[in-house]
Amino acid sequence: MAGFFSRSVRATADEDAGSDEAPLRPIAASDAVRRVELLDSFEAAGLGWFWATDAQGRLIYLSDNASEKLGWSDGEAIGKPLGELFIPERFDDPNKTQRPLVFLLSARNSISGLNVRLAFTKEEVWWEIAGKPQFDEKGRFTGYRGSARDVTASRESDLNAERVAQFDPLTGLANRERLTTRLTETLTSYRNSKRACALLTLDLDRFKQITDTMGQQGGDELLKQVAARLEQIVDSEGEIGHLGGGKFQIVQPDVDDRGALGELGQRLIQALSQPYSIDGARAIIGASIGVAIAPYDGLDTKELVTAADLALYAAKGGGRGQYRFYSSDLKNSVQERRRVEEDLRDAIANGQISMHYQPVVCAKTYKVQSCEALMRWDHPENGDVPPAVFIPVAEDIGIIREMGEWALNEVCRQAKQWPVELRVAVNVSPMQFAHDDFAQTVRNALTNSGLDAARLELEITENVFLGDIGRAQGMFAELKELGVNLALDDFGSGYSSLSYLRTASFDTIKIDQGFVRGATEEGNNNAAILTAIVGLADALGMETVAEGVEARDELELVTQRGATLVQGFIFARPMPNEDFVDRLANGQQTYEARGPAKYRAARKTVFRRIGLIHEDNRYKVVMRNLSKTGAMIEGLLEVPLGTQVVLDLGGGQLAVATVRRSKGALQGVEFENPLISDGAEGLCTRHRVSPYQIEAAGRPLAALPQDPYSLIMGEQEGAGSPRQFVEVEVGTPKPGTGY
Incomplete structure (x- = not known):
């Protein structure tokens, strides 16, 4: 294909290229012939290519070497729209955006260092292109003139270096640094757009026993298989990171439903607890998971990671093989755990066991x-x-x-x-x-x-x-x-x-x-x-x-x-x-069967002071027992059957309920939406009051306080209607025991 730079211009230069004593002839800006020869040599050497379009974005020139790279014969590229030759670069990271080539061409912007993938090659080939819009003497747009170079090898090298820096070489998952960076970027972005993000911190139970019995090589093979199972379950819905040893983290964007997170946690635990085959030997481990959700449990990376770690700590302390959601009362769990450790060491010697x-x-x-x-x-x-x-x-x-x-x-x-x-x-x-x-x-x-x-x-x-x-x-x-x-x-x-x-x-x-x-x-x-x-x-x-x-x-x-x-x-x-x-x-070797006639869903006996909201009034009541579907409360006199109430269970947990039984100061209520397991023996609501709602009410954005409802209601509480029920004092039961 005829180029911008004619090969015939070499004749003049060749006439002078004779002896070693030829005079020095610098290439002046006005020396069009020798300048064209220089560009022609550059193009022929394959160091880079040139392209040009007309005002309609159609190619009017493409270097021969570039055409060959695309597998086109001489002149086949001419007339093809430039924007259709390339696939624009895509980023997984939402914070790394780049204007696509088609937009830049239509806006007649200058193009500099734009990476594009060739659309008509079987192999993955990447070019870096640059170009400037051209205008005639009347200011009319006439097209683009630009250059290109093959960056496939350097790009792959850069990507490999990036993988080494950001990914765990053993499992192929994100390493701690990458996951922390991604989590920080996500939380910053989501805070502005009022979105939620969940963090699951996972630790393998009995992983040390595997390395002790099967060696480091066996432990490494186990971690690879664990990573594969995690990827299969999480898929593209989140990012998984390996923090080292048997510890992993999973970032789940746009999830604040604790029911869905609990189901995910249970699936992860079940999948990771299945047997592994390592060098012909059978290995079994377990997993414990702590779950924290932004902005409810923390706004920034440090807060959220700390919350998830505390939840994980509680899951392991509760017997392992569990998931636990973070709650504010877990902040004291570290001290309680230390007390248990200290006291347990002397328990046998002191006759307590x-x-x-x-x-x-x-x-x-x-x-x-x-x-x-x-x-x-x-x-x-x-x-x-x-x-x-x-x-x-x-x-x-x-x-x-x-x-x-x-x-x-x-x-x-x-x-x-x-x-x-x-x-x-x-x-x-x-x-x-x-x-x-x-x-x-x-x-x-x-x-x-x-x-x-x-x-x-x-x-x-x-x-x-x-x-x-x-x-x-x-x-x-x-x-x-x-x-x-x-x-x-x-x-x-x-x-x-x-x-x-x-x-x-x-x-x-x-x-x-x-x-x-x-x-x-x-x-x-x-x-x-x-x-x-x-x-x-x-x-x-x-x-x-x-x-x-x-x-x-x-x-x-x-x-x-x-x-x-x-x-x-x-x-x-x-x-x-x-x-x-x-x-x-005494010969009492035969036992009598004593128990309820039928199994019923567990109803846990509790004694907890909670809030009850009716219309825009709030009352103080005591919750006597709790199940997934309802609760028994005490503290209000003669509440009519069918009364709609909201139980404030603390920590932003509001449960809509209907009074189904009522006698004196006792009421049995049925929840509109069943509670879910917190992963241990407790129950919690799927959703909580959002910190974004509190912010909308004029308060600073922060993780959930213990009583967020009052912050939202503010002066409105009790202002609209008279109180319809009479509160009665409920006596305190005998103190419970245990940690």
Whole structure:
């Protein structure tokens, strides 16, 4: 194709290019011939290309090398609209925007350093183009003149460098620096546009055990598989970052529905808890998640990250394998946790830890067949501390092995003295089981107490199969040589493998209470699962224990489905050794089924002062109990049935409700929208009062205070109508115990 720069102009220069003594001839601005030759040489060398358009944006010139790059023959480019040759660069980052080429051409703006992708090549090829609009002597636009160069290689190099700087080389996820930057940019942008953004901080449970048993290489492979599962679930709806070790963060833009976030948290926990295959070995971990939402829980990155970390801390402290939403009362959780740690270290020495026993009865005769030993902590100041609180702490601070060994010896010692020779089950922590001397510890407990090995049952969860399966099988063999019984605890609660039952010599399967709870409800599949588990156990010659039975309809169901043994509050709660021995000594070995006729959704007993809003008046009431669908309140006299109210549960949680029962100062209310789980044992609303609403009411934008409703209402509260109900004083109950 004929170019701007004719090759024939080289003749004049060639005539003078003879000897070494030729005179110096600088290229002057007026020397058009030699200037054209210089540009022609530049173009021919492929260092860059030139292009030109007419006033309609059609190509009137394109360097030969450029045409060849596009795969066009001589002259084929002429007449093609320039804007259709390229795909404009796109940015994932909303803060990095760039005017597209078509806009720049239509606005007749100068083009400088614009990266565009060639539209007519199979391979990804990028050019950097520049150009200036041209005008004639009358100021009429005549087109563009510009240059281009191939930046594919340098761009790829820059992108690789950027990936190294911003992405974790192990997992391919964003690293801490990138995620922090993106979160900061997102929060700044969203604050101006009044949008929400959620942050999930996730920590892998038992990750250290994997690296301890499978080495750093095994831990790295696990992290890669975890990253793949996270990407599969989160997809393009958020950005995932690997902060190091077993810790990850997920940024979820435009989400403030805690119901949706709770469902996401549960899906993540379930997915990450499925078994992993690492170099032919099977590994099982868990995950705990803390959730914080901007602007409710924090406005800037530091506030939001701190809130999510506190929620994560609470999730791990609550027993792991949970998600928790941030709430303002978690700010004290760090101090409470430290108190638990400090006091727990001395609890055994100070005689605060004791063993309680819960009977396990025959499903047909209700006669006690065995019992489960359960550790209890009676704190001198705070009363009973739940095992779900102190057991995870004991694992974290490294004293669970010591506590487990003490419990094993104490149970054997006490059981030896019972007037009836019952089998007793002791829970074994995976950390205890992981030590090579565990079988010797069991042998010592039996020898020192004189207890018959056949009377001791060790309850083991599937977590003991972490890492080295061969080692676990060897430990099972050693324990069976001692003559003790083995029970697989909480079967079905995780992702139990049938291979456990094939290769480990279990005597009993304990069916997790999650399959008992709600099994009698219409449409619930738990009953079918119960049948399958019992059938499997029967085929393998194992006993089955249905755990957590509380209602008569549950008892009838598990009996019909063939469970061998039953354990739960319907027969007895865990009791101190003295009380258990008294029943045995008095011949009270048959228990009576005592419980509600039918299972009902949990209604939690509480005593909490809350606000009740009716029209534009606010009253002080006490909430007596709470469930997902309603609550019992006390403090207002003779409220008519059907009255519409709003319960202010604190922290911006407003629940619209209707009075369904009313007697004196007590009212039962039904929620318009059910509450949701907070990931632990609590309940919360899906949505909260938005800080943007408070800002609109004339207040500074800030994270949610404890009573945002008053800030919104301000002077309007109580100004429109007289109060219709009479408040009555509600007495304070006896102080509760526990942390």
